[in-house]
Amino acid sequence: MAFKIYNTMSRTKEELLPLDGEHVRMYTCGPTVYNYAHIGNFRAYMFEDLLRRYIKFCGFKVTQVQNLTDVDDKTIRASIEQGIPLKEYTKTYIDAFFSDLAKLNIEPAEHYPAATDYIPEMITLIEKLFEKGYAYQSEDGSVYYSIDKFADYGKLARLDREGMQSGARVDQDEYDKDNAADFALWKAYVPEDGDVVWDSPWGRGRPGWHIECSAMSMKLLGESFDIHTGGVDNIFPHHEDEIAQSEAATGKPYSKYWMHCGYLVVDGKKMSKSLGNFYTLREIMDMGYTGREVRYELLTGHYRQSLNFAFKSLDANRAALKRLDEFSVKMKESMGSETEASELPVWAESTRARFAEAMDDDMNISGAMAAIFDMVHAGNKALATVPITKKEAVAISNLWEELDAVLGILERPEEEIADEVMELLKARTLARAEKDWSESDRIRDALAEFGWTVKDTPEGPKLRKI
């Protein structure tokens, strides 16, 4: 079996073969911390989480770097407007970002470099570009990259250089540049930047946006690494420019694979701050949805497809997750205190292979989920006639755990049951024994107020969190 991923560079699916054979080094474009990230942003981080988890499932090691863009036009403008120092301003949103990642059960990357901590590396990189003749300083003091010097410019986005046309926005300092499409490596200081400024060989200023990713990725992962990820909107110009800067400076290939995820859309339109059609995770959770339900939503659409966000789907996910939870609980109850696993029951024998086969094909998550639901279905059916042995239940639980290392949705944390809830349950059982149905129903309502439903089964009453 081989894990195949779609490489935007070649526009084909290629087998993932790490440069050093065993260790996958990946770089992920992270958030610009000027505000709360919306769940469209998290769609990308979720894709990257699934990717790193599946890479590990395949037996590779992973080192992932995700940057924090804590200096750019938006962060500077907002911090000045609010009269808060930049570092302090961005800290709020950096903290919120990590808190949201945790709620979505996204595995932490190995490194989260902040742009402002890597200014010297960026300056070194720009100096190299000057040495090699790719950089020039314009009259306003800013430093630009000359795309005409880099023959491969446009290879990722497959740009038609001649066809880049007028529909494009007009850059204000166009006339300072050799080519209107040249991009900034270093931006000369302007009063609007307030006290956000660093010294450089070309005068005071701040780095351009693209250079930070090149500098931090190569510093932490090496001049050539395996996978670079981001949303499709980063293909051009951001990733194209990263390639131009990095490969021009080192003369080596930059990232071996480029992977891009599709958008989250709302009513057919891309979710974005400018359209105002966005939701933050905290807003959705305030509406009563859990991080796990949102995770399921973001996870279960294929990453290269645009994903239509709708609360209706979140409601549907709740039912689907319940089905998985029921099965999971059933297995836990069946295994008791047994720890030794036997062979899997026949109805689960092919599940892992089917799951892996689907995921190997560029992370076909729908196929992978189908394998799991098929197992649940076959299992439920089989259990109606042939009880599962304790050791088989252990084997299923082990499988479940292995698959959930990739998905991060199957396991649900144990719910703590308060003493008073237990008392109510006892009282209700007593009432039922005495066939006092009105008292029994009254207690059921009382339990609901504590957030629990009770189900009466042949083995006695069972509590479930609503």
Added chain:
RNA sequence: GGUGCGGUAGCCAAGUGGUUAGGCACUGGAUUGCAAAUCCAUGAACAUCGGUUCGAAUCCGAUCCGCACCUCCA
């Protein structure tokens, strides 16, 4: 204008030449003091028109529709 993605049942969503994808909802059944929950069963589809083929959701051509990117958006 250039580049790219897409249109599959009530909704979501896999599938790239022949075999039940899957989930949610609906309906029926089992279970239940009644419920709820759960479990089982179940129909229904490939944007349009043409072509290739024994056979097309899948390949080819045309058309219609939607979305995105084209200089700092995940």
